[in-house]
Amino acid sequence: RVVRLWAQRRGLYSNKAGYLGGISWALLVCFVCQMFPRATVASLVHRFFSVLASWRWPTPILVAQPSANVEAAGSSCAQWDPRHNHHDRAHLMPIITPGFPAVNTAVNVNLSTLQVLREEFARGQRIMDDLRCRGLSSPSSWNQLFTPTEVLVRYDHHLVVELRAPTEEALAEWSSFVASRTRKLVETLQHTPSVASLQPLPGLIRPHESPAAADATADSAVGYYFIGYTVQAPPLPPSPVQRRGGRKNSVRAAPPVSAESSEDLARNCVASATRYFLATELNNATERKAGMQAEITYRAWHDLPSAIFPGGRCAAAGERARYILSQAHHVNLALGLGR
Structure with a gap:
């Protein structure tokens, strides 16, 4: 329920939109619980984010190995098998059901939503790491974990x-x-x-x-x-630059983009x-x-x-400013410029 609430608040609970549905989230939680069967609930939440933030997709999440013998299972239904099905090899975030036939519950995940999920797992890990330093008992850090998504x-x-x-x-x-x-x-x-x-x-x-x-x-x-x-300016066409020895090198540079041109x-x-x-x-x-x-x-x-905006544009402008400052703070921490 903790993970479901987090995913709903962060705008990640939707199979239609290319994120993950309820079955996928349940399988991820089950997978982490299998890895740490004696962990407390708070510790499991921390492990959930730490495991998934470092997971190397498209390595599949398997809570049980798929049946290797289709005929022995009493059915001719095709199941998820990237070794023989080239469509399965194209899946970006395989989260496989334990029953037969084994299928990928996250087949709708695309490049953009996978990047969002990775960022959210990393964000959750940062918050839980900070919370762990405080003994997993700081209400403010738990509230920060469930902050609504900042897309708008x-x-x-x-x-x-x-x-x-x-x-x-x-x-x-x-x-x-x-x-x-x-x-x-x-x-x-x-x-x-x-x-x-x-x-x-x-x-x-x-x-x-x-x-x-x-x-x-x-x-x-x-x-x-x-x-x-977000957008990025397309690079300029290659321009030949004379180098020592008569060789030429192609330089691709993009001009600065103003707010209007952006x-x-x-x-x-x-x-x-x-x-x-x-x-x-x-x-x-x-x-x-x-x-x-x-x-x-x-x-x-x-x-x-x-x-x-529920609180009006002025409140949204304040949230936007706080988000920009928080991102700058995380960058400074990553560069070792902050505490």
């Missing part, structure tokens, strides 16, 4: 998937379908040259509107999905992928019924709708 305040650039439906029930149906397709958009964007990293937020965000705004939109239900991302780059590099995604996955979907609408727009952080 961490990234400068966001893709906003705005969904509208005539009723709350229709919005729930429409958003569930869109959530199952958003992973494909992330998988496309992660191969875009200018996109450095991506982090989808799995939960549907409902706007915290004032009574007047709520009355204005009473004829439809609205919800948002967010994908935060926003233009972030907007333009995802435009084609979002248009294609809308046309092929949402606009013509048979699950889309009358009154259901979807729109994907680029928003810089300062242009995000104020209604999505």
Whole structure:
């Protein structure tokens, strides 16, 4: 339950979005419990993060060895076997079920969500290491472990998937379908040259509107999905530089990117992928019924709708500043510049 609460708070509890579902998290906990059968609960939580933060994916997580003899198991069902199935060899985060047939419960994990999971495991390990130094009894450190995800305040650039439906029930149906397709958009964007990293937020965000705004939109239900991302300027074409001895060396350098050009780059590099995604996955979907609408727009952080922040934009700006300072502190600690 501790791990489930942590994963939900950190925005990692979603198989649809490319993270891990309940079965995967249960198998990870079971795996760590097998490794440390006599550990206390607090110690198991610490071991959970320390083991997974250093785990070398795609080495599989196995709580039991898969059956080697398919016929002996009384079934001809195919099971996870990267030695004979090239599709299984492409899995990034194999977490294998102990029963027959053995399957990978984390098949939806992609490059972007795997990187997010690695960062979160490392973050959990840092917090638990600090907590262990205090005897695993500091309430503030435990609270820090369960801090909600900072996706909405961490990234400068966001893709906003705005969904509208005539009723709350229709919005729930429409958003569930869109959530199952958003992973494909992330998988496309992660191969875009200018996109450095991506982090989808799995939960549907409902706007915290004032009574007047709520009355204005009473004829439809609205919800948002967010994908935060960072960009990097593409390198310049190779330029020959004369070296001693008559040899030439190609130098690739990128110019500094201003805030304005960074926003233009972030907007333009995802435009084609979002248009294609809308046309092929949402606009013509048979699950889309009358009154259901979807729109994907680029928003810089300062242009995000104020209604999505529970405490308002001022509170969100404070959270953003604290996050930036905390990241700088971790960098200083890694460089040995802080205590």
